[in-house]
Amino acid sequence: MNDMAHPLGRGVDRVDGPRKVTGRAMYSAEFALEGLCHAVLVRTTVPSGRVASIDAVQARAMPGVIFVMTHENTPALPQKGRAAVNPPAGRVMTLFQDTTVRYNGEPVALVVAETYEQAAEAAGIVHVRYETKDAVLGFAHAKRDAYRPERGPQDTRWGDVERGRAQGEVFVDEMYTTPMEHHNPMEPHATIAHWEGPHLTLFDSTQYVAGVRETVAKTLGISIDHVEVRSPFVGGGFGCKGSTWSHVVLAALAARQVRRPVKLVLERRQMFGPVGGRPRTEQRMRLAAKRDGTLTALRQDVLSHTSVFEDYTEPATRPTKAIYAVPNAALAQKVAQLNVGTPTFMRAPGEATGTFAIECAMDELAEKLGIDPVELRLINHADVDPSRGYPWSSKKLKECYAQAAARFGWEKRTPAPGSMRDGRWLVGYGMATATYPAEMEKCRAVAMLEEDGRYVVRCSTQDIGTGTYTIGAQVAAEVLGVPLGQVRFELGDSRFPRAPVSGGSMTAASVGMAVRNACLALKEKLLTGATAPVSVEIEHSPSGEDERKLATRSFGAVFAEVRVDRDLGVIRVPRVVATYSVGRLLNAKTGINQLQGGIVWGLGMALMEESLLDERNGRVVNSDLAEYHVPVNADVGTIDVTVVDENDIAFNELGARGIGEIGITGVAGAIANAVYHATGRRIRDLPITLDKLL
Ligand code: MOS
Numbered sequence: 001m002n003d004m005a006h007p008l009g010r011g012v013d014r015v016d017g018p019r020k021v022t023g024r025a026m027y028s029a030e031f032a033l034e035g036l037c038h039a040v041l042v043r044t045t046v047p048s049g050r051v052a053s054i055d056a057v058q059a060r061a062m063p064g065v066i067f068v069m070t071h072e073n074t075p076a077l078p079q080k081g082r083a084a085v086n087p088p089a090g091r092v093m094t095l096f097q098d099t100t101v102r103y104n105g106e107p108v109a110l111v112v113a114e115t116y117e118q119a120a121e122a123a124g125i126v127h128v129r130y131e132t133k134d135a136v137l138g139f140a141h142a143k144r145d146a147y148r149p150e151r152g153p154q155d156t157r158w159g160d161v162e163r164g165r166a167q168g169e170v171f172v173d174e175m176y177t178t179p180m181e182h183h184n185p186m187e188p189h190a191t192i193a194h195w196e197g198p199h200l201t202l203f204d205s206t207q208y209v210a211g212v213r214e215t216v217a218k219t220l221g222i223s224i225d226h227v228e229v230r231s232p233f234v235g236g237g238f239g240c241k242g243s244t245w246s247h248v249v250l251a252a253l254a255a256r257q258v259r260r261p262v263k264l265v266l267e268r269r270q271m272f273g274p275v276g277g278r279p280r281t282e283q284r285m286r287l288a289a290k291r292d293g294t295l296t297a298l299r300q301d302v303l304s305h306t307s308v309f310e311d312y313t314e315p316a317t318r319p320t321k322a323i324y325a326v327p328n329a330a331l332a333q334k335v336a337q338l339n340v341g342t343p344t345f346m347r348a349p350g351e352a353t354g355t356f357a358i359e360c361a362m363d364e365l366a367e368k369l370g371i372d373p374v375e376l377r378l379i380n381h382a383d384v385d386p387s388r389g390y391p392w393s394s395k396k397l398k399e400c401y402a403q404a405a406a407r408f409g410w411e412k413r414t415p416a417p418g419s420m421r422d423g424r425w426l427v428g429y430g431m432a433t434a435t436y437p438a439e440m441e442k443c444r445a446v447a448m449l450e451e452d453g454r455y456v457v458r459c460s461t462q463d464i465g466t467g468t469y470t471i472g473a474q475v476a477a478e479v480l481g482v483p484l485g486q487v488r489f490e491l492g493d494s495r496f497p498r499a500p501v502s503g504g505s506m507t508a509a510s511v512g513m514a515v516r517n518a519c520l521a522l523k524e525k526l527l528t529g530a531t532a533p534v535s536v537e538i539e540h541s542p543s544g545e546d547e548r549k550l551a552t553r554s555f556g557a558v559f560a561e562v563r564v565d566r567d568l569g570v571i572r573v574p575r576v577v578a579t580y581s582v583g584r585l586l587n588a589k590t591g592i593n594q595l596q597g598g599i600v601w602g603l604g605m606a607l608m609e610e611s612l613l614d615e616r617n618g619r620v621v622n623s624d625l626a627e628y629h630v631p632v633n634a635d636v637g638t639i640d641v642t643v644v645d646e647n648d649i650a651f652n653e654l655g656a657r658g659i660g661e662i663g664i665t666g667v668a669g670a671i672a673n674a675v676y677h678a679t680g681r682r683i684r685d686l687p688i689t690l691d692k693l694l
Contacts, residue, residue: 003485008478008654011589015484016233016469025233028205029190029265036192037066039254039264040119041247042109042126043274044101047339047618048135048308051099051108055127059111064118067258068126069110071096074253078221092310092342093219093246094274095253101130102309103340104618105273107246112254112262135339137615139280139305142336146303152313153350155332156321158387164297164328168288172364175284176357177685178668179610180305182277183346184625185465187235189275190265191248193255200252201228206244207237208501209460213494215244216252232492237464239345242503245275272611272623276344279304279314279335283357293371293379295326300357306335307342314343315350319435319665320358321387322553324380329387339618345503347601348661351436352668356605359432359669360684363676367415373431373673374401374410374557385551393650393657396581397433397555400644404579405431407640408559417680425563425572428678434556434580434666438648438657439506440542444497445514447476447522448535455480455487457518461499461511462492466660467590468507474586475512475654479519489515497537505554505658508586512654514540542652550650554657556580558599558666562674569690571607573671574637583648583657591659595641598663604630605664606671607687 004012019025044051056068074096094107101108109126113119136142148155165171192203200222206212209229217224234241247264255262266275286299304314317331346352366373381398384391405411413429414420420427445459457476463469472489480487490496500510518538525536545551558578564571576599585591608629612621622628641663647655668686675693676682683692 003483005483006478007474007484008586009584009588012470012474012484012587014467014470014590015473016463027187027233027235028192028203028231029263031192031203033192033194033261035260037112037114037258037260037262038116038119039110039112039251039262040123041107041270042111042123044104044106044108046101046130046132047104047137049101049130049132051101052129052131054109056109059122059126062118062122064114065111065122066114067112067254069096069254069257071099077219091243091245093249095246095249103273103307105341107250107274110250110254112258135618136337137339137613137618139336142305142338143303146334146336148333149311149313149335151311153315153317153333156317156387157330159328161297161299161328161330165288167290167296169291170289170365170368172285172287172361172368174361174364174684175282176360178281178353178356179686180277180280180613181346181609182272182611182628183238183240184271184628185236185238188266188268188271189241189245189247191251192261192263193251194261195256199226201230202248202252203230204248205234205241206231207234207241207462207464207503209462209492209494210498211501212244212248216249219249220252229494230492231462234462234464237502238347239349239503240275242345242501243276247274268625269623272620273341276342277611278346279306279312279343281314281316281353283316285357285361287361287365289365289369291369293369293376295324295380296328298326298329300331302333304335305338305343308337308339310342311335312343314353316354316357318350319354322382322385323358323433323435325382325386326380340613348436348664351661351665352605355432355435355665356668356672356686359666360672363430363673364682374405377401377433388551390545390549390551393550393552394583394646394648395555396644396646400555400557400579400581403642403644404557404559404577408577410559417677422563424566426566426678428562428564428674428676429559430670430672430674430677431557431559432666432669432673434558434578434662436505436554436662436665438509438552438554438651439504440509440513440652441500441506442539442541443499443510443514444537444539445518446497446535446537447518449522449526449532451532455482456490457487457515458490458496459499459511459514460491460494460496461507462502464502466507466594467587468511470590471508471586472511472515475515476519479516480523505660505662507660508656508658509652509654510540512586512656513652514538516654552651552657554580554582554662556662556666558670560670560674562671562678564675564678564693569693571675571688571690573603575640576667577640580643580662581646582643582659582662583646583651584655585643586654586656592641594659595663596639598661599639599667600631600636601664602667603636603671605686606668610687
């Protein structure tokens with residue numbers, strides 16, 4: 001494999017695989033620094049009010065305890081630590097700058113000890129007294145004060161939705177809901193903070209090395225040149241590690257105080273609150289269509305929850321803007337405040353939730369019209385971007401419907417609900433459209449030829465398990481025209497050239513293009529006679545859709561078979577078949593694997609995932625992996641994924657659009673539609689658990 005020439009696009013094994021299986025891949029919590037001590041967070045036990053007093057006398061006297069940090073001894077930070085901007089999210093952190101309690105589970109103290117066990121034990125006996133205030137924990141209550149957020153997705157209209165509605169002959173008007181969810185990568189958030197004089201090094205599990213660096217510097221009021229972030233390996237991110245949360249800065253503050261490196265790893269339960277999650281949504285979806293299936297109007301009103309101290313809007317109107325050729329639309333977003341931690345991006349934010357609503361509504365419309373669900377989508381295929389009229393850089397969605405339908409055996413579907421059976425199992429076939437935007441951001445990379453004849457390419461991007469190490473090396477080897485084994489791609493270090501967040505499915509395109517351009521420039525320089533060692537740094541600055549008047553978005557078609565036990569309501573999904581139009585795959589193996597992983601998430605979203613908020617006290621009741629259900633191997637049947645042959649060179653010269661998130665989209669819709677087809681029961685509230693079917 002290492003001798004492979006022209007590796008781009010091939011199903012190359014992960015270049016970091018050997019390091020992972022031999023334990024040489026270093027994750028953030030594994031750096032064994034000299035004098036390392038351990039920190040454990042103490043969190044609030046009430047959802048609203050203020051801290052009246054903290055008694056840490058006993059905790060401080062415990063064996064091994066070095067330091068207990070509370071609001072009483074935390075240094076005042078610029079702007080009380082609350083205005084720190086973490087592009088793109090602008091997170092508001094909890095840094096013990098005041099006594100306000102905004103949610104149950106909010107950090108309120110930090111215990112540092114010689115060992116983790118000592119810190120955990122002492123954290124358990126920090127006594128916090130509260131003056132409580134009424135909290136808003138019921139969504140029905142919160143909704144009364146819903147508002148349109150200032151930041152985040154803006155309301156969108158095009159055409160004349162009233163006129164469009166008047167032209168309609170068949171209508172759908174339904175409410176679809178999705179629950180609060182929390183991301184749980186295998187590796188929880190973890191930070192080691194290490195000061196050497198004025199210089200801070202953070203080993204942090206993050207999707208955004210540059211973002212952590214800039215946010216921490218700004219929050220502490222120190223020069224960015226004094227902060228360095230390393231994140232060579234990340235055990236999953238999914239959006240929660242796209243922002244810098246409180247624990248990172250708290251670890252840095254504590255380490256400065258104790259003059260030793262401090263390690264802070266979040267416990268599994270601490271993943272449910274202080275580091276975001278997917279907000280609950282309610283989406284009213286209204287469709288109007290002519291008898292021939294042509295959509296004439298679309299209205300979508302989305303309400304999602306946010307916290308009482310920061311707006312995060314789940315952009316569920318985003319897919320609806322682009323998915324069908326509807327001439328008249330009005331799409332609106334509102335948020336309602338709960339006393340919970342601020343939600344955030346979670347795999348395919350907006351698209352995962354939004355496609356559930358629109359794809360179920362389209363299925364309901366298809367049934368009312370007596371038109372096959374695939375046919376209805378073809379009738380309304382968007383040949384250009386519907387809201388702006390821009391042409392697509394490349395779109396092969398029609399091929400996706402055709403290919404996936406053929407592999408799935410869609411033609412065997414008999415339309416009537418409950419008409420397909422296999423013994424005690426009610427069999428259902430459902431489908432949906434998948435979609436996710438294709439974006440690129442500014443990214444820098446440096447390419448070098450070393451004296452030993454090896455090429456080294458560096459970029460401060462992250463590999464969050466997706467395969468960035470591998471595709472970076474593939475792009476470089478391809479461009480340089482050398483075997484893969486002659487290239488080393490290094491990432492996850494803020495000393496390397498700046499890269500954007502590994503989010504929004506834009507890493508392959510952004511980093512790939514920076515690596516490509518740096519390698520091209522290096523090659524050029526070598527051709528003019530430069531000799532090793534030589535290096536070239538390049539910035540790749542892509543222009544956006546509006547500048548180019550070009551719509552860039554990926555699409556796909558997802559088909560699901562479900563089997564529902566006629567007596568017990570048990571739901572099984574023996575197979576999902578999907579085909580995607582995502583541009584060129586840079587690695588056929590990691591690429592298909594990413595898409596399959598996204599579908600597994602979709603399965604969890606459809607049938608299992610739900611964070612249950614105790615409305616009496618504001619805690620998530622099922623805050624562990626025993627009670628918060630995600631699919632295990634036994635829940636996952638065949639996942640058959642292909643991509644159409646495509647090379648989106650109008651988007652970028654690599655032809656690749658990014659694949660991190662599209663896999664989850666459409667899946668919950670396809671499964672909900674299949675459950676309806678099997679049972680005749682339309683479940684519009686995720687997750688579809690058996691109690692809702694009985
Ligand atoms: Mo993804 S939710 O943009 O990390």
